Amino acid sequence: xxxxxxxxxxxxxxxxxxxxxxxxxxxxxxxxxxxxxxxxxxxxxxxxxxxxxxxxxxxxxxxxxxxxxxxxxxxxxxxxxxxxxxxxxxxxxxxxxxxxxxxxxxxxxxxxxxxxxxxxxxxxxxxxxxxxxxxxxxxxxxxxxxxxxxxxxxxxxxxxxxxxxxxxxxxxxxxxxxxxxxxxxxxxxxxxxxxxxxxxxxxxxxxxxxxxxxxxxxxxxxxxxxxxxxxxxxxxxxxxxxxxxxxxxxxxxxxxxxxxxxxxxxxxxxxxxxxxxxxxxxxxxxxxxxxxxxxxxxxxxxxxxxxxxxxxxxxxxxxxxxxxxxxxxxxxxxxxxxxxxxxxxxxxxxxxxxxxxxxxxxxxxxxxxxxxxxxxxxxxxxxxxxxxxxxxxxxxxxxxxxxxxxxxxxxxxxxxxxxxxxxxxxxxxxxxxxxxxxxxxxxxxxxxxxxxxxxxxxxxxxxxxxxxxxxxxxxxxxxxxxxxxxxxxxxxxxxxxxxxxxxxxxxxxxxxxxxxxxxxxxxxxxxxxxxxxxxxxxxxxxxx
Numbered sequence: 205x206x207x208x209x210x211x212x213x214x215x216x217x218x219x220x221x222x223x224x225x226x227x228x229x230x231x232x233x234x235x236x237x238x239x240x241x242x243x244x245x246x247x248x249x250x251x252x253x254x255x256x257x258x259x260x261x262x263x264x265x266x267x268x269x270x271x272x273x274x275x276x277x278x279x280x281x282x283x284x285x286x287x288x289x290x291x292x293x294x295x296x297x298x299x300x301x302x303x304x305x306x307x308x309x310x311x312x313x314x315x316x317x318x319x320x321x322x323x324x325x326x327x328x329x330x331x332x333x334x335x336x337x338x339x340x341x342x343x344x345x346x347x348x349x350x351x352x353x354x355x356x357x358x359x360x361x362x363x364x365x366x367x368x369x370x371x372x373x374x375x376x377x378x379x380x381x382x383x384x385x386x387x388x389x390x391x392x393x394x395x396x397x398x399x400x401x402x403x404x405x406x407x408x409x410x411x412x413x414x415x416x417x418x419x420x421x422x423x424x425x426x427x428x429x430x431x432x433x434x435x436x437x438x439x440x441x442x443x444x445x446x447x448x449x450x451x452x453x454x455x456x457x458x459x460x461x462x463x464x465x466x467x468x469x470x471x472x473x474x475x476x477x478x479x480x481x482x483x484x485x486x487x488x489x490x491x492x493x494x495x496x497x498x499x500x501x502x503x504x505x506x507x508x509x510x511x512x513x514x515x516x517x518x519x520x521x522x523x524x525x526x527x528x529x530x531x532x533x534x535x536x537x538x539x540x541x542x543x544x545x546x547x548x549x550x551x552x553x554x555x556x557x558x559x560x561x562x563x564x565x566x567x568x569x570x571x572x573x574x575x576x577x578x579x580x581x582x583x584x585x586x587x588x589x590x591x592x593x594x595x596x597x598x599x600x601x602x603x604x605x606x607x608x609x610x611x612x613x614x615x616x617x618x619x620x621x622x623x624x625x626x627x628x629x630x631x632x633x634x635x636x637x638x639x640x641x642x643x644x645x646x647x648x649x650x651x652x653x654x655x656x657x658x659x660x661x662x663x664x665x666x667x668x669x670x671x672x673x674x675x676x677x678x679x680x681x682x683x684x685x686x687x688x689x690x691x692x693x694x695x696x697x698x699x700x701x702x703x704x705x706x707x708x709x710x711x712x713x714x715x716x717x718x719x720x721x722x723x724x725x726x727x728x729x730x731x732x733x734x735x736x737x738x739x740x741x742x743x744x745x746x747x748x
Contacts, residue, residue, distance in 0.1 A: 254354040254370070255395035256377070257385045257403070258333070261350045263290035265329035266319045269381040276317035279306055289321050333377065334480045338519055340373055345477045347396045348426065353477065356388075366406070389413065392477055393469035397443075400424035410471035417469065418444035425465070431458060486579040488512045495534070495571035502531065502572055503560040509577040510552045510559075522582035529559065529577055536570035544616065612644055633705045634713055635677060635744060673717075674729050674745035684730065684741035694720035694730055694741060702734075719747070 258264075266278045275295040277288045286306035298313045309316055326349065333352060337344045340363065343355035356369060363369040370386060377384050385403035389395035390410050394417060398405040401424040407416045420443045422432055435458075440446050446454075447466065455463045468475035488509045496502055506529065517524055524545060531539040543558050545551070615624045626644040630637060684694065699718030706712040715731040722728060727747035732739040 250390070251355060251357045252360065252366075252388055252390060252408075253392045253395040254356045254373075254386060254388050255347070255392075255399035256337070256352040256354065256373070257387075257396075257399040258330075258350045258352070258382055259385065260290065260383045261329065262321070262326055263292060264382055265325045266290070266321065267292065271317065272381075274317060275300070275313045275315065276319065277309060278319045278321050280321040331484070333380075333382070335519060336376055336380075337373070338480075339376075340369060342479075342521075343477075344480045345392065346480055347392065351396050351399065353392045353396060355392075389416070391469055391471050392475055393465065394471075397424045397469065413470050414447075418442065422446065427462065431462070434458075485581070486513055486516050486577070488577045490575045490577075492573055492575070495573050497568060497571040499563040499566070499568075500560065502575070503556055503563060506559055506575055506577070507552065507556050509575060510555045513555075513577060513579060514552050517582065517585075520582065521585045523585045524579055525581075525583055527555075527577060527579050529575065531568065531572040532574040532576065533568070533570035534573055536568075539566060539568060539572075541566065633703055634711070635673065635703075636680070639677070674727075674747045676748065677729075677745040678743065681731070681742040681744045684743055687743050688722060692722055694718075694722060694728065696720050697727070704734075717744070 262278055263272075267276050272292050273294060275292060275298055277291040277295050277300060279286050280289040281287075288300060288302055288304045288306070288309050291300055291302065295309075295313060295316060298316075300309045300312055300316070306318075330346065330349065330352075334344055334346060337352055337354050341354050341356050341359045345353040345355075347353045354373075356366070360366045360369055363372060366388065374384065374386070385399050387395050387398035387403060387405040387407075389398055389405075389407040391413070394407065394413055397417065397420050398407070401420040402416075405416060407413055422435060422441055422443065425443075435441070435446065440449065443466075451463060464473065467473040490505060490509055492505065496505065513524065513527070516522075526542060526544045529541045529543065531541075533539075541559075541562050543555065543562060545555055545558055612624060624644065625641040628640045628642040630640055632638050684692075696718045697720060700716040701718075702714075702716050704712075704714045714734040716734060717729060717731040720728050720730050728743055729745040729747065730741050730743055732741060
């Protein structure tokens with residue numbers, strides 16, 4: 205039987221689908237095979253966006269909650285004229301409206317309390333709300349100044365359903381004194397438009413967006429006023445009416461950007477969003493009720509700031525590499541101490557013990573009245589899976605690394621950072637260059653380049669030759685007479701080991717090394733220069 209040939213067939217196109225190639229090649233269908241199901245396979249949670257509109261954010265960021273029961277307004281200077289930007293409900297009851305001039309507002313309410321508008325206050329309040337939203341989902345977007353977007357596709361199951369998540373979020377924001385409206389949709393723009401125009405709406409699928417957005421006013425889209433006036437002159441005031449316009453004519457008259465916004469809102473085109481990434485530094489201060497000079501009490505009081513730092517890092521899944529404490533006094537300069545706790549991100553007890561060790565050698569000139577804690581930069585927290593420790597098993601590499609970092613941080617706090625170094629092997633036969641001091645974090649298996657002179661040599665046809673070398677080397681070899689009296693003579697025990705190298709870099713050595721013993725029983729490592737006409741002994745190291 206002849207082999208079956210590919211069949212050319214015109215494709216079938218459904219309404220609304222993009223056109224494929226002019227024809228497609230259909231290969232013969234392979235025999236059906238049953239694919240094994242992966243264990244614990246679970247489809248990804250569908251994306252759902254919760255929009256939170258904050259219509260009174262300007263008023264809430266400027267007026268204290270205790271003062272919102274009286275007539276008050278936030279005043280902004282616009283073109284040399286003062287006007288009302290936001291106001292309380294008590295001021296609105298007296299006839300004051302947003303955009304009214306200050307003179308007209310004062311004529312209606314002579315006792316009106318005035319607050320100057322500061323944009324940075326709105327930004328600070330919005331950032332605080334973004335940080336609150338991060339408790340419910342890791343994907344939070346600032347759609348505009350007064351609208352936040354939360355991707356809650358996977359968070360709904362975590363919090364026991366959409367209703368419970370919405371109740372918890374609403375309670376948290378209302379507890380902070382904020383008024384809000386919400387809406388849910390499968391696309392971010394649709395959720396934002398619904399929250400501004402139809403609060404409380406909940407759309408679950410893309411197929412339901414056409415009916416849900418039909419009556420949304422174009423004023424909720426944030427388009428320019430001139431564009432809205434042109435559309436209103438055409439009798440278009442809602443999204444449903446806007447969608448009935450010809451696409452080509454709409455793009456030509458109003459620009460392709462507006463058409464792209466509509467396609468993204470209705471789920472016809474991808475709508476990527478930039479998630480909020482809180483990279484701001486952490487600064488916290490604790491003003492003491494009385495002057496404190498005791499170091500133990502200062503370390504205990506600083507635990508309050510460390511708890512705040514731990515909560516700050518935990519919400520952002522960040523790791524603290526270094527922190528700075530500043531202890532202020534009244535009649536003396538401030539004392540600054542820097543702690544580097546290593547990879548531990550949220551261990552408040554560990555931080556407090558390090559601070560207590562670091563403060564032991566500090567001499568405070570005057571009692572402390574204010575403590576400030578600052579962290580300039582954070583790093584992503586890289587969590588690791590735990591390992592079940594069975595009887596007789598060695599600790600895992602992660603556990604050993606954490607214990608090593610804990611020991612290093614305590615040694616540095618006790619002795620100082622410059623006093624704790626690690627030995628790094630270097631491929632050089634000159635002993636003074638074969639080992640170098642470096643930071644402990646930079647030493648790894650990859651940093652040991654080449655072979656070390658501290659090794660066992662296997663010679664052909666003979667037993668292994670073990671090099672007798674000490675680990676305690678002097679920075680520079682010193683003459684024997686500088687370290688010992690003139691009457692002391694070294695007793696050679698092992699050697700010689702000849703080292704001739706370095707001719708290529710101008711630091712050539714030609715030495716014969718011996719292990720020797722002196723009268724007090726110490727073992728030393730000595731050598732003689734082969735080029736010396738009168739051989740002299742030099743001490744290069746000590747054996748333990």
